[in-house]
Amino acid sequence: MRDIAIADWTKLGATLKAERTRLGLSQHELSARAGVSRSWLAKLEAGHRGAEFEQILRLLEALGISLILRSDAPAPGGDASAITAAASLDAGAMQRLMDERQRSAEIRRRAWSADELDPTRSDHG
Structure with a gap:
């Protein structure tokens, strides 16, 4: 599916209906x-408005x-290519940070786990 800008509830509903129809699903099948x-x-x-986000x-x-x-x-003081390059660098830095957090x-x-297996190491006095 291509990118679609959703500006209001009508556009959201029409877009979802079009995709359901494209997939050959009935409302009953999709709702299930x-x-x-x-x-x-x-x-x-x-x-209709007011649908819950979940x-x-x-x-x-x-x-x-x-x-x-x-x-x-646009970001203040930057052109699109600079923003794209910065985002790529930030994505790499973010991945490294996530990897480090996961290792920690x-x-x-x-x-x-070691504390649970060795009761002498417990801090519970």
Whole structure:
């Protein structure tokens, strides 16, 4: 599915209905997959407001659609290529940070497991 800008409830409902139809699903089939009622789905497709975000996320997942939030406003003082390059660098730095956090968490889990197995190491007095 191509990127689609959703500006209001009507556009959201029409987009979801079009994707459901493209996949050959009935409202009943999709609502069962997403764990929502068929009447709720019908209202959402018709553009009614006030749907709970959790239900919308389940519906998107059932349709195989990803939700991506993107700013249309340019960053102050930067051009698009510089922003893209910075984002790529930030993604690498973020991955390294996540890897380090994961290693730290594993070390703590091992230490906690060792404490549970060795009662002489307990801090509970």
